[in-house]
Amino acid sequence: MTKIVFMGTPHFSVPILSMLKEEGYDVVAVVTQPDRPVGRKRVLTPPPVKEEAVRLGIPVIQPERLRTKEEAEEVMALEADLIVTAAFGQILPKELLEQPRLGSVNVHASLLPKYRGGAPIHQAIIDGEKETGVTIMYMVEQLDAGDIIAQRAIPITDEDDTGTMFERLSIVGRDLLKETLPSIIDGTNERVPQREEEATFASNITREQERIDWTRSARDVFNQVRGLHPWPVAYTTFDQERVKVWETALHEMTGDETPGTILAIEDDRIVVQTGEGESIGITVIQPPGKKKMDAEQFIRGNGDKWKKGDRFE
Helix, strand or coil, rough: EEEEECCCCCCCHHHHHHHHHHHHCCEEEEECCCCCCEECCCCCCCCCCHHHHHHHCCCECCCCCCCEEECCCCHHHHCCCEEEEEEECCCCCCCHHHHHCCCCEEEECCCCCEECCHHHHHHHHHHCCCCEEEEEEEECCCCCCCEEEEEEEEEHHHHHCHHHHHHHHHHHHHHHHHHHHHHHCCCCCCCCCCCHCCCCECCCCCCCECCCCCCHHHHHHHHHHCCCCCCCEEEEEEEEEEEEEEEEEEECCCCCCCCCEEEEEEECEEEEHHHHCCCCEEEEEEEECCCEEHHHHHHHHHCCCCCCCECCC
């Protein structure tokens, strides 16, 4: 029986691991990130993939680093026939990738060669893409540059955010890998080289990318907020205090105020001037030191905090 080592970390990876077990594949070990402190109380918490592996009775390996042959020795000692990765979160050494006789494959949440890197779902939404998808690919030393085995596209709607797309693409990845694995194992799968000239990149989100630039169009701000929801969350500032903006809605009001200026306080939203004479409504907000709340709730309890003509920085 084909020996598989599975490597993954977040919730995105869990349905894929579960499928391998349910389909009867011999998953000899799961490799995932170490437990990390989570929340204000910094409670040491295992990654979702570890929890699923423990539930399934699969041995777990949690290396702090896995970038050199020496650091990969424990995994290489398993002598897997195939490595399957899905959002593992570390760059793997060439010696590990090339050791399995069937190679190493990755479930990547974009339509490669677009959006190579660690934040493909975030970036696709921020960029206003109308579709994204999943690519099953062979792994090589260069980031997300290996031959494509299979792809499947799905639409991105205005109702989607990074959270909903993670859930949808996780299921797409699970199903596509399930369909593709038999051909990978028997050697009949396709291998399509990527077109390097079409490659784009989606590096991990930086703090600067989280800050709203009100001079951009309303659609750009709307896409940015969706692309950062539910993590790491877009923000703006008022009186040098950070205000998290969880959800927004496109708004028909126009104006010629300085971008970031509050144009109106309505029943269920705070309408803000954006670039190009447009506006956007903040509908879910998190003021400094408070929990997130609907704008309607915030307005009822803090009606005098902000007023028409005030400006987010």
